[in-house]
Amino acid sequence: GLVRDRDTATPLAHLFLEHYPEVTENEIARIVQTASQRWPLAACTVIHRVGELAADEQIVLVLAASAHRKAAFAAAEFIxxxxxxxxxxxxxxxxxxxxxxxxxxxxxxxLAKEKWEEQT
Known part of the structure; x- marks a missing residue:
């Protein structure tokens, strides 16, 4: 995922992301654990940047590995x-x-999150 300039008349200088590290990291781990219960993941990595980011910089990376690509793709989208x-x-x-x-x-x-709740 990228930091997006929302096509306003005034360009985005930067986006600043704040978080409480322990709380945020625990929630990310919970989300990955939930995905691992739904799909047979061999591995999963989530990298979410914080602090000041310029437009078009990478903000989040989700990597999911599974024996079957459809499971990996679905898990990454879910996460x-x-x-x-x-x-x-x-x-x-x-x-x-x-x-x-x-x-x-x-x-x-x-709405994107709710579609996964309907599939349980």
């Missing part, structure tokens, strides 16, 4: 959808004109 809605990160955008605003949760991310 990404849950990271966006359940992992405790706070994102603040700063624009080139100095305006700052907190990023609100998107309804589309909630």
């Amino acid at each position: 990404m959808d849950y990271l966006k809605t359940e992992a405790p990160f706070w994102k603040k955008e700063t624009f080139s004109d100095g305006l700052e605003r907190w990023v609100e949760a998107k309804q589309s991310d909630t």
Whole structure:
């Protein structure tokens, strides 16, 4: 995943991600554990950056390995959808004109997560 400039009239200067390390890391581990219970994962790695990131910088990487690629792809998508809605990160955008605003949760991310709940 990348830091996206949301196509506003004023370019994004940077995105700042805040978190409480222990709380956030425990939640990421819980999400991966849940995915491991649904799909036969051989390995999984999640790297989520924090701090100040410029537009188009990498923000998150999810790697999932399984004997079957469909399981790995599904697990990675599940983990990404849950990271966006359940992992405790706070994102603040700063624009080139100095305006700052907190990023609100998107309804589309909630809907993406809910599709997995319907499949249980």
